[in-house]
Amino acid sequence: MAINPSHPSSIQSRRRVLLRVALVAGGAIAVASVGFPASASVKKMSKAAASYQATPKGSARCDGCALFQKPAACQSVDGVISPSGWCILFAAK
Numbered sequence: 607m608a609i610n611p612s613h614p615s616s617i618q619s620r621r622r623v624l625l626r627v628a629l630v631a632g633g634a635i636a637v638a639s640v641g642f643p644a645s646a647s648v649k650k651m652s653k654a655a656a657s658y659q660a661t662p663k664g665s666a667r668c669d670g671c672a673l674f675q676k677p678a679a680c681q682s683v684d685g686v687i688s689p690s691g692w693c694i695l696f697a698a699k
Contacts, residue, residue: 650684656693658683663692672697 668674669689673681680687682695 648681650680650682653683653685653693656683656695658687658691658693660688660691662690663696666692666696666698668692668696670699671695672699 667689668680668687668691669676671680673683673695674687674689675681676689678686678689680693680695683693
């Protein structure tokens with residue numbers, strides 16, 4: 607059976623389909639924004655949990671780590687981090 611665009615019931619049916627698609631898409635966007643907040647804070651581990659020490663371990667130093675943030679912070683360890691420090695999360699740049 608072909609859809610006749612001049613027939614009122616086929617136009618109404620298309621409108622219902624488009625409305626439902628729009629509602630489902632809007633609902634999916636709303637659920638996604640709730641599930642993944644833009645300002646999600648990342649919890650950092652304590653210095654003790656990371657076995658942080660303020661001195662280097664051989665040639666491994668915080669300022670040579672991919673997680674180090676200048677001037678004295680880390681993406682994964684909480685608190686002030688010495689550039690010459692070291693922890694078990696060390697990942698060379």
